[in-house]
Amino acid sequence: MATSVAEFLQGLSPRRRPELPETSAGTVRFDVRDEGHTEHWYLTLRDQRLDVTRSSADADLVIRGDREAFDRLANGRTHTFALLIRNDLTLRGDVRLLMTLRRVFPGPAEARHPREVARRGDGRR
């Protein structure tokens, strides 16, 4: 699993992602603050594909935050929505794109399939 947002975004393949709705399209810019400078990542969502480049061009959604917050997003340690409520990430623009993008990020590492929990026969929870 990626440990940083940069590593995660660089590792994203341009393949088709069936989990993304075919009707979702738009651009998202990550403004990642890191010790006084800001890195820009530019994501284009179209036809169930996600294309990643480096650009500071205008986007439909701009997400800003410290590198640490983006890293938490990229490795599933903190819930996307929690990062927003906590104001660790701030948004400008179309919030719907973040909800779609969220499907590309990994969830918590220890998460289980519900069947696995049921199979364990832990029936008194």
Add this chain to the structure above:
Amino acid sequence: MRQERVHVFAGNAFAASNAQGDMEVDPRAPVGLWSFDTRFLSRWVLTVDGERLNVLSRDDISYFETRFFLVPGAASHYVDADVSVIRHRSLDDSFNERITILNHAAEPAEFVVRMDIDADFADTSEIRSPRPRRTTANASFADGALRLRYERERFSRETVICTTAPGHIDEGGITYRISIPPHGQWVTDLHVDMRIRGEGGADVRTSLKSHGQRVGHDMRQDLREWLDRAPRLVAERDTLADVYEDALTDLAALRYVPLSDVGRVPVGGLPWAMALYGRDAIVTCLQTLPFTPELAPATLRLLAIAQGGQLDDYHDEEPGKILGELRYGESAGFGEEPTALYYGAADTTPLFVVLLDEYERWSGDVALVRELRHPARMALDWIDEYGDLTGDGYLRYQRRNPRNGLVNQTWRNSPDAIVHRDGRMPGFPRSTCELQGYAYDAKVRGARLAREFWGDPEYADRLEREAAALKERFNRDFWLPQRGHYALALEPDGTPVETLTSGIGHLLWSGIVPEERSAQVAAHLLSPELFTGWGVRTLAEGQLPYNPVGAHVGAVWPSDNSLIAAGLRRYDHDDEAARIAAGVFEVAEMLTGSVPEVIAGYPRGVTSYPVQLPMAGRPQSWAAGALLMLLGTVLGLRPCGDNLLVSPAVPEGFGRLELLDIPGRWGHTDANGRDHSARSRERHSRER
């Protein structure tokens, strides 16, 4: 004695005070000014010359506006009071209160008027014991404002109170030393801004594309237009029109603008559920399609945006699952509660598909069905991939968050709700009966959508095969031949939980019951064990867990009853449906105003008045929606192709009913019906 609470509310914001208009923390109820799941005022107490005020009367102008008429001092010297006070408050995006002090004397008078102000920034999840927070208060003379702020890391909430009349602002409130001429008055406007600070200190809501449209928009006008868009009810029994308008007004009040740009969607209701609940929102939309269809596309779009996309144990999330609850408070943000997108609900996902199909049948909005193909397909896939937990083909639930996830993930969500007749608790994962009905209905409806709009006949065939197999399996495994009804649930090993509950009515609504069994089910629903006279109990009397004041083990829910009545009519049990509709409407008529979400399950013959439960929410979206659905049910409204079918079965005592301008794919059309007496009256007058 329970103290009276006065609410003004709008969307997910509300202010709850006592009868005098004062707000003070009460561990039993969410008192104060709330917005986005945070308390922005925990103390708001008005005194004149150090004395609390007493209420003479109150004018609840609308759900967002109230006026209190008050006098200082104790009740004994009301009579010749020479000063009176009017507090006029309203809530839109901010809270506003105009205070007017009237001097009735022939002499000038001097007063010390004081508003005590504090904000504890408590989260909705901690009403019973708000944690102590380190807050800062900043009294600023320069701009006439008191600023109260709470910060935790980057999380920040701020209340800014401004006054138009000059006053002395300190950290605990504002003091005015005033002099009023004979028969004169003094006025100040207090404006309370609730700030959720985001990027660069700007309010989060203004940096999002979708927000800010509401600012400055006229709420009275909005309410008028909402009522005008809904069909008009003309009823011989005039209380029915009042109940109808109250229900529509509740629905108007309980809409909020989510952060994504989809339109307004229903929150659960006051005071505990002023947030988006997937189930409540979907059921409300289903109930109100003939009346206020605009709620459905907004709700469907929002739930699609928030559809589960990951495996996450703490939030009970799986890909394709439809949201249970959405909160914006501190405890959600810091993971103390799983409510930043909580998915602990097993019924919302199939019901999402049911709503999409039903909405198209009414509206003809094919574009939305195409737009939402992907989320609907993910929802249908979820049923089998993540909902069938033991591989036996039944939709089940078992929480993966044992800390604070919900034990029961259906509408019967209290911990004791799913129980054997003898009080034993079944094991997990639990498969309740109504979940199977919803799953069946979702597959049948999904097949129609796939065939007619998604151009996928093979998938439609597959869904139909699966639905037929589920219906057959269900009728084998859940049916209790000796008892003549369906089991409440199955244990993980398939052993039935034989308890008789109102859940069997939902099965009629979903259509999973074969014709030949429906009469037995209907007879149980209207038996004295289940039917109180006001409505169908959640759990039948005569079983050990029965408790008439237990939310899901004996009490009566209008929302539950609205689905049951619709189910009874689906199987042509028209008289039974009419009896339920009559009972619930009489609850609304007797209690007046908003119908509560639940009442006690005592037999009507014993109490002769509907007994309210202290914890019951009021108003609630799906309780208000229930009255509309029951009205649609007694009129027998059903879309058929491009026409609206009307097949009335009106309860005795309702007289003539006309519902005018029902919106839908037909444009607007009217429906009318008469009860038996009105029919024979008209027959007689024709014969003469």
